[in-house]
Amino acid sequence: MFEYVINLIILFAIYAILGISLNLIVGYTGLLSVSQAAFYGIGAYTTAILLTSFGVNFFISVILAVIVVAIISFFIGIVLSKFSGDYYALCSLGFNAIAFSVFLNWQSLTRGPLGISGIPRPKLFDISLYTNTSFLVISVGFLLLVYAISVFITKSSFGRVLKAIREDERAIQVFGYNTSYYKLAIFVIGSSLAAIAGSLFASYISFIDPSSFNITESIFILSIIILGGLANIRGSILGALILILLPEILRFVGFPLDVAAQMRQLIYGLLLIILMLYRPQGLVGEYKL
Amino acid sequence: MDKKYIWLILVILILVGGFLILGTKKQINPPKELVVGAIFPLTGSTAQFGELFRQGLDASLKDSKNIKIIYEDSGGDAARGVTAFQKLVNIDGVDIVLPIISKVAAPLVPLMREQMVPGIMSLVATNSATSKDNNYVYRLFWTADETGIIFAQRIIDAGFTNVGLLQAKNEVSQSNIDVIRPLLEKAGVKVSIETFQDPDTDFKTQLSKLKSENIQALGILTIPPVSMKNIITQTKQLDINIPLYDILSVFLNPGVPEMLGSLANNIYTIATPYLIGDYKKDFKDQYQSQTGKELTGYSSIGYDMGTLLKYLVDQKAFDRNSITQVLADMKSFEGISSPYIIDDMHNIKPTISKAQYINGVIQKSEK
Numbered sequence: 209m210f211e212y213v214i215n216l217i218i219l220f221a222i223y224a225i226l227g228i229s230l231n232l233i234v235g236y237t238g239l240l241s242v243s244q245a246a247f248y249g250i251g252a253y254t255t256a257i258l259l260t261s262f263g264v265n266f267f268i269s270v271i272l273a274v275i276v277v278a279i280i281s282f283f284i285g286i287v288l289s290k291f292s293g294d295y296y297a298l299c300s301l302g303f304n305a306i307a308f309s310v311f312l313n314w315q316s317l318t319r320g321p322l323g324i325s326g327i328p329r330p331k332l333f334d335i336s337l338y339t340n341t342s343f344l345v346i347s348v349g350f351l352l353l354v355y356a357i358s359v360f361i362t363k364s365s366f367g368r369v370l371k372a373i374r375e376d377e378r379a380i381q382v383f384g385y386n387t388s389y390y391k392l393a394i395f396v397i398g399s400s401l402a403a404i405a406g407s408l409f410a411s412y413i414s415f416i417d418p419s420s421f422n423i424t425e426s427i428f429i430l431s432i433i434i435l436g437g438l439a440n441i442r443g444s445i446l447g448a449l450i451l452i453l454l455p456e457i458l459r460f461v462g463f464p465l466d467v468a469a470q471m472r473q474l475i476y477g478l479l480l481i482i483l484m485l486y487r488p489q490g491l492v493g494e495y496k497l
Numbered sequence: 498m499d500k501k502y503i504w505l506i507l508v509i510l511i512l513v514g515g516f517l518i519l520g521t522k523k524q525i526n527p528p529k530e531l532v533v534g535a536i537f538p539l540t541g542s543t544a545q546f547g548e549l550f551r552q553g554l555d556a557s558l559k560d561s562k563n564i565k566i567i568y569e570d571s572g573g574d575a576a577r578g579v580t581a582f583q584k585l586v587n588i589d590g591v592d593i594v595l596p597i598i599s600k601v602a603a604p605l606v607p608l609m610r611e612q613m614v615p616g617i618m619s620l621v622a623t624n625s626a627t628s629k630d631n632n633y634v635y636r637l638f639w640t641a642d643e644t645g646i647i648f649a650q651r652i653i654d655a656g657f658t659n660v661g662l663l664q665a666k667n668e669v670s671q672s673n674i675d676v677i678r679p680l681l682e683k684a685g686v687k688v689s690i691e692t693f694q695d696p697d698t699d700f701k702t703q704l705s706k707l708k709s710e711n712i713q714a715l716g717i718l719t720i721p722p723v724s725m726k727n728i729i730t731q732t733k734q735l736d737i738n739i740p741l742y743d744i745l746s747v748f749l750n751p752g753v754p755e756m757l758g759s760l761a762n763n764i765y766t767i768a769t770p771y772l773i774g775d776y777k778k779d780f781k782d783q784y785q786s787q788t789g790k791e792l793t794g795y796s797s798i799g800y801d802m803g804t805l806l807k808y809l810v811d812q813k814a815f816d817r818n819s820i821t822q823v824l825a826d827m828k829s830f831e832g833i834s835s836p837y838i839i840d841d842m843h844n845i846k847p848t849i850s851k852a853q854y855i856n857g858v859i860q861k862s863e864k
Contacts, residue, residue: 321668323668409576413579
């Protein structure tokens with residue numbers, strides 16, 4: 209029982225990090241990005257390759273994954289910051305498709321559809337943090353770090369400019385703010401934080417393949433923040449908690465065996481629709497798309 | 498909605514969850530009961546495989562009173578598979594797990610070892626999925642080594658010197674390509690490979706390119722039957738009249754022969770001896786007359802999984818240690834698909850027969 213609950217908390221922490229990172233871009237800045245799974249994947253692959261091929265320490269691999277994603281997202285962000293609204297969403301979607309294709313086809317690096325298996329757990333000063341309990345501490349530690357960074361950003365003057373861009377980009381430009389710079393900066397920050405989740409996922413699950421980072425995953429991350437609440441960091445945590453917990457709770461409902469899996473999926477979908485009907489801005493959201 | 502209501506909903510959710518989890522907390526198993534955790538994809542794009550395996554397993558264990566199966570849906574997703582595993586092992590207290598499909602089984606391999614839970618996986622092609630030193634992980638299925646070698650041998654025996662491979666970008670196809678390509682190239686056969694991503698429907702570009710290479714035979718590596726149908730249809734449209742090979746045994750899926758009809762006449766495939774009427778024919782007829790149904794491709798493998806579980810019960814292996822011991826001592830066992838041989842890499846391997854689809858029936862083939 210203990211291991212099962214720990215497993216759920218670890219997955220919750222990973223998805224909460226993803227939700228928070230995307231909320232900075234979508235909720236606070238109003239940029240509808242549908243590419244978070246791509247950066248999550250780049251982070252996961254960077255850590256997986258560094259750990260399995262070069263024996264790099266996990267914590268160093270996380271830092272390197274963040275740097276790699278920051279560099280890539282910088283160049284992607286330069287292109288994306290020229291767009292807004294639907295065009296921004298479409299371009300980010302296109303980037304996710306490209307990233308997925310790279311994961312799948314750059315076989316010498318990513319092993320393509322075979323995926324990378326045997327990704328080890330973290331080590332600290334030669335002590336293997338092998339157990340799920342130690343991984344739980346690491347995951348929650350990273351979640352708290354990401355939470356603190358995000359709260360700091362959103363409460364700062366930089367965060368207030370982001371909200372102003374979301375509300376009226378033209379108006380803030382009149383005051384002399386270079387909004388492209390702010391949009392680029394938050395895109396890089398949000399994407400880099402997603403890399404941390406990717407690193408954790410790779411080391412925890414011990415196997416990654418391209419299908420974990422496709423467009424469906426980006427939509428799932430987006431649904432975490434829409435359900436939990438846009439422009440609210442705690443909303444991302446709430447959204448991740450519900451979307452990870454709900455399907456698990458349904459595992460314990462005694463449906464007839466033949467239709468149990470389908471019934472669970474049906475109820476899960478229905479509950480999400482009902483939630484959205486009665487709370488379109490998300491549970492604790494402060495902004496509506 | 499007031500924030501306090503939202504937190505109230507959350508608290509209720511957690512309480513209900515906790516109640517349900519605690520309510521189903523592992524009961525002390527009655528003595529001599531084997532509790533099995535089946536981690537099958539029952540929803541999602543690979544659900545058909547989970548359903549077929551479940552049908553076979555249920556048919557096999559219909560009259561078994563001391564085997565209890567708990568099915569958990571992995572949805573074909575690695576993380577959901579891990580969660581299902583943790584639930585089955587730590588809450589339901591299963592004695593053995595049966596994960597299917599590579600993406601779900603791969604992350605469970607280290608977990609089975611760590612938590613000392615024996616497992617038999619299936620529909621996993623990668624050769625490296627099992628290892629000599631991991632006594633907890635077994636595979637009941639054919640490997641890419643076997644299917645790849647059969648295809649390569651067929652091509653070499655037929656004397657072809659130039660073949661094309663049309664490959665979906667997935668784990669099972671890639672594992673086979675990694676076996677086939679070096680074998681054929683070593684034998685002096687020119688190999689042209691074109692790829693696509695499921696669920697693509699238009700293969701004319703790839704097929705035209707392969708046609709321009711003047712290939713003498715085409716090997717098809719895809720899993721969804723609808724892709725196979727589209728590929729075969731488009732080869733006819735492009736007037737590619739060369740022998741076609743179904744390398745991954747898509748024809749073992751129920752309904753595929755009916756869906757393809759005469760379109761697929763003469764296509765080469767592979768099958769277990771049972772499916773081509775070469776083994777356990779009496780059982781096949783008896784099963785059909787009793788149930789009015791037929792155990793098709795993957796269902797028959799699922800049935801054999803059940804037979805293996807019954808063998809464990811016969812050997813009084815009701816706990817994880819004794820199951821691991823019994824599996825380690827096994828060298829062979831008799832399923833309905835074929836006799837199985839267990840190698841030192843912990844692969845429980847069925848026999849694969851060369852087959853051909855002729856006039857709506859999958860028949861044994863010498864070629």
